[in-house]
Amino acid sequence: MKTAAERIISAIFIAPQLCVVALMTLTVSPSARAANVDAFGQELSIPRNSAAGNILARHYFTPMQICGESKCTTNYLATYPNGGGSGGGSNPLITTNVSGISTRLLINGRAYGSQQFSVEISRPIEVQLLSDGRANLGGSLAGEHLHPFYFGLATKESPAEAFRISLRGIITPIDGTCSVPSQTVKLPKTLIYHLAQVGSTAGTQSFQININNCPRGYNRIGYTLDPVGGVIANSPGVLPLAGGSTASGIKIRVENTQGAPATMDTSITVDGYRKAVGGSFAIPMQASYIRTDTVATPGTVKGAMTVSLDYR
Structure with missing residues (x-):
């Protein structure tokens, strides 16, 4: 025995295999806070036919970038569809300036719409691009207004000045994807x-x-x-x-x-x-x-x- x-x-x-379409764009955090920043800002080639809800791209901003500290506490978040449109309301998902592409902002892994709230930001916030089921026609993410901000985030550490996020980059649709058995x-x-x-x-x-x-x-x-x-x-x-x-x-x-x-x-x-x-x-x-x-x-x-x- x-x-x-x-x-x-x-x-x-x-x-x-998990056939998720997700572009990871990592951000190196600077030593000081920046009030107006761009997410992505590059040529993005993404699959033309992607199921609604698939994450296409990710971009991160550290607490140090947001408020100049290792941790921040939110005051409010404002969202602006199409980079300057009327307020996005409570729905976390808002449209971008490119047909077929929507965006949302995640704090500690959770997506939020426009609201006043208090949440400690203990890790980088994430801006995502997602397929929304419309035809992906490609084009520029830059907003349709003079100040094309998609998100404005205020913190208790910097209550007087919002951390404003624009989306930049040219989206080019590509036919086809790889496969992973x-x-x-x-x-x-x-x-x-x-x-x-x-x-x-x-x-x-x-x-x-x-x-x-x-x-x-x-x-x-x-x-x-x-x-x-x-x-x-x-x-x-x-x-x-x-x-x-x-x-x-x-x-x-x-x-x-x-x-x-x-x-x-x-x-x-x-x-x-x-x-x-x-x-x-x-x-x-x-x-x-x-x-x-x-x-x-x-x-x-x-x-x-x-x-x-x-x-x-």
Whole structure:
């Protein structure tokens, strides 16, 4: 009869495709607050036919940019459809100057419409562009008025002057997207004593993410790995246990080929993609068991992540 330390753990790791169109544009925060800022401000090549509600682009502003502090507290938010139109009301989603494209502003991951409210901004605010179901005709995001602001955000730290956000950039519709086939990765059965302490790994299995049939015309294509169940704080690359898991104290960590934890929730450029050529690409990865708790029991370990594509 085997002891507990000799019992076997096994795992199934699933990487389904999530065909989300989401452009990630990261912002480097300056050292001082700016009252009038632009989001995006570049050429944006996005799929012509995207389902309503798909996120097309993301842009971030840090609390330091908004109020000159590491944290801010809101006073009010005003939204202006089409970059200067009449107030957007309580609906967080407002139209832009480009047919088929709407926008919204998120604070701590939640979208807000025009209102007075008090919320502490503890992380960068996010401005999104979304497909709204109308025909994407392309064109300039710049608003239709002399002062084309889409959002005005006032804070208790700077009550007299709103942080005003304009949208800039030329949208070019592109026909077609890449595809990412779903797959199941099975890790080998492993004895639990190979995971002797918290942080130790075992049972490594190689796999690859295939990004196929990318059309020509995009300036950049990226992919984002999102754990099903959410990112686990202070546990880079680790997937939450999925339904059907019977083991405890052990999870699955997704890694690069050097064994470093994979970057989650951040767009990563698909190396090798060229605007004039397009093509298919394979991204080598690996997955391992990882001991996450001082007490662990053998059994089945399951985890999953989605792979979303972004274009610009």
